[in-house]
Amino acid sequence: MKLSFAFCSVLLLASALHAEVKLSKVFTPHMVLQRGMAVPVWGSAAPGEKVTVDFAGQSKTATADAKGAWSVKLDALKASAEPRTLTIGSQKIDDVLVGDVWIGSGQSNMDMVVTSYTAGDPVLAEAAKQTYPQLRLLRKEAGATWELSTPETNPKFSALLFSFGFPLQKELGVPVGLMVGAVGGTPSGFWLSEEMYRSDAASAAAVKAFAPTYKYDELVAKYAVDKAKYDAEFATWKPLADAARKEGKPLPPAPRAPQGVGKAGETNSGKVGQLFEAYIRPYVGYAIKGVLWDQGESRTNIVGVDQVTLMGALIGGWRKAWGQGDFPFLYVQKPSGGGCAFDYSQPMNRLAEKFAPLPKTIPNNPDAQYSHVAFEQIMKYPNTHMVISSDLGNGIHPPNKSGYGARAVQVALAVAYDKGTEYLGPQLASHSVQGDKVMLTFKHTGKGLAFKNGDKLQGFMIAGADKKFFWADARVDWASVFVSSKDVPNPVAVRYAWSSAFPWANLFNQDGLPAQPFRTDTW
Secondary structure, eight states: OOOOHHHHHHHHHHHHHHHTOEEOTTOOTTOEEESSSOEEEEEEOSTTOEEEEEETTEEEEEEOOTTSEEEEEEOOOOOEEEEEEEEETTEEEEEEEEEEEEEEEESHHHHSBGGGTGGGOHHHHHHHTSOEEEEEEEOSSTTOOOEEEOTTTGGGSBHHHHHHHHHHHHHHOSOEEEEEEEOTTOOGGGSSOHHHHHTOHHHHHHHHHHGGGOOHHHHHHHHHHHHHHHHHHHHHHHHHHHHHHHHTOOOOOOOOOOOOOOOTTSBSSSOTTHHIIIIIGGGTTSOOSEEEEEOOTTOOOBTTOOHHHHHHHHHHHHHHHHTSOSOOEEEEOSSSOOBOOSOTTSGGGTTSOOOOOOOSSOOOOOOSSSSHHHHHGGGGSTTEEEEOOTTSOOSSSOSOHHHHHHHHHHHHHHHHSSOSSOOSOOEEEEEEEETTEEEEEEEOOTTOEEEOSSSSOOOEEEEOTTOOEEEOEEEEETTEEEEEOTTOSSOOEEEESOSSOBTTOOEEETTSOBOOOEESOOO
């Protein structure tokens, strides 16, 4: 019996509609779904098509809107290492676990892969050889899918995020999923959307205050001169480089192009949000536990907006986009290293700066925008926590990635899971002048204050009304420190570790975490 033309058309149309059901790139085999909260699942289909999602005994149905978008929310799930199937229409996604999902983002220290560090990091090298059945990885590359953590996949994943993930999973005893979106050499201005930046009142205020001081025309003129010089140098370099390539010889050093000049509130190069759209937007909405961020060397690239201000727009913007409230946002302190360690026998501290005597000359002020002091200020945003790095080893790309990961786990356990003990070093809480002494009180004292290395507590500078600083004598009294100097009979201000690097500053809490630089003055 022949089928009518009309009936065949209906069958073909139904088949086409069904075939159009598509999923977001984050839904693939081996994925981890976030426990303890509603779990969004979304994709596209033909307008008006009904899509049913089944998982762990739940069944949810949505109808695609006029643009073909659909989404459902699974009810909160319990952690489970049992491989189960997520069914979406006729599609089946196998080996789905339930646990905690963390996103890692930033620039090169988040982007560089495990193989870049194994030669100098024995802990990481050994970990990379292992299989972690309950650890799942999602790389940033186009077309990437969730992968099992194995000796074959680990080397290609972010060294820092992997160093965070494998000990965290072991500590929690539940599946952990890691999603990375990071690119080396990139500013924070590329990692928040245009709307997040333009709608941020603090960023707008910073630009407004900066604009009258900005000599844009002079900088443009200087750029023109520098660009002409670069073009001439490049014209000389290129034939030499081409010849070296043909002969298989090393290329001569290339001239460095000058950076463009943006107007106040605009980028010097590139576009606000370009990396957010490419690498973070596809993750937005996927239920997560939190974020681990490592970026700052490249600042913001937005003229007139400092890193602390823009990170407020980024953190708040990401949280608004996800719609999960103030999820934990962990970030690595910058600059990397610079201080001594409490216990050099600990693997995470093995590459810390060696303790040094006090400099004969009082150090100059650290960089106002790129210093340990500046980056500590990012913690003023809700549920935002710093991963102390001053005692973990220095360098633009510090080689001790397993140590950085372990410290990040220490922070995560304390702030995201209510586990563990102290996670920050002593921070100044208050100070008072008492005759010829200044009493400093601290928070995050843990088991109490202590000094380590050398035979005395040091690293404090003290000054009178003349603003002339001298090294201070200091002593610990449980949660306080008393400082004084024979050269300053009437003290007014105290600073601690007030330098870009401070291997000579040795205040810690007894939990082994270094005190953070501070000053009591505003000079």
